[in-house]
Amino acid sequence: MFLPRISSRLPKPRRFIHGTRRNLTNAIHSESSDAPLARKRVILSGIQPTGTPHLGNYLGALSNWVQLQRDSSPNDTLLYTIVGWHALTLPQDPKKLSQSRREMLATLLAIGLDPNRSIIFHQDHNPHHTEFAWILSCLTPFGKLKRMTTWKSRLADSRNANNESEVNESLLNAGLFTYPVLQAADILVYRATHVPVGEDQTQHLELSRDIAQIFNQTYKRLFTLPKQLSTPSKRILSLKNPAAKMSKSAPDVQSRILLTDSHNQIKAKIRSAVTDSITGVTYDPETRPGTSNLLTILGACTNREGSDVAADYRSKGHGELKADVAEAIEGLLRGPRSEFERLREERGYLDDVAKDGAEKARALSEITMLDVRRRIGLS
Structure with a gap:
């Protein structure tokens, strides 16, 4: 899968001029706030700044973001946000969180997102998100939130529990319980028409649609109900537990390939990846999940299906497969890793990108919030 590198020269983000706010806003909303949206897509997605993105993130959401940027119509508006407020639903070290926010921005630029084409910003730089989340929380039935299931899995991950049944609900804080409302605000405050999310987030998007309704x-009527944007992605599993997805929060660091891992680290992690004792290499996710996961990874790195890749290893063993997987991953990550290492030191440039993205985002959300406040009687 090809992901473009940004130029070795740091591009200056085009500064947002407040006098052009109406032009930018009209790219998303019609002149009358009560009129239906123009037939243009507003695409929004976000990522938490907790932990370094791993190979599963890269082959899933992040590569799709770049693909959307490449393939979208010039009339489409693309918003990609680093959701710092969502990160606070679980305990965070303030210094680490501050560093992770900056490094996540560097990551998004390193993989090929262009701040002159996409609006790239920190969620916490736009207070409209939390203002609107409070308004929406006053409309959201408690029962709908109680039926949400993702908070259980997040608590289980944070406590290193084996499954959700081991989670003690007394540990649940109000923010973790209500963060789906903030997620709805993230989407609706820009009147997003399409949201690229995986199957694990479908329930949250359905809640956002319910809240909009x-x-x-x-x-x-103010909001068009946002649609789930289905994008092709590979489900990359843990190298140590192929019954679970590769995860940033898994306690075993050997279970995931980080975008910042060196060539030697990649080789060591792939060599120790769980496979099985069955002779030969075949693609069978049900009975051979570890082996099949490696084939999926190799296929994703070379733009092929894992089942097709398996044919190349009929007369080979796991050792040869693992060596090829490690080299394919290194070939995929070498460029973005180099860009990331360079960009993370360019604090001034990262600050400029974040500031410019926040100004553009606020210009769009301000129009929505003016209309919302008027309708609810707070203007």
């Missing part, structure tokens, strides 16, 4: 029914 409640607002429309209560205060007159």
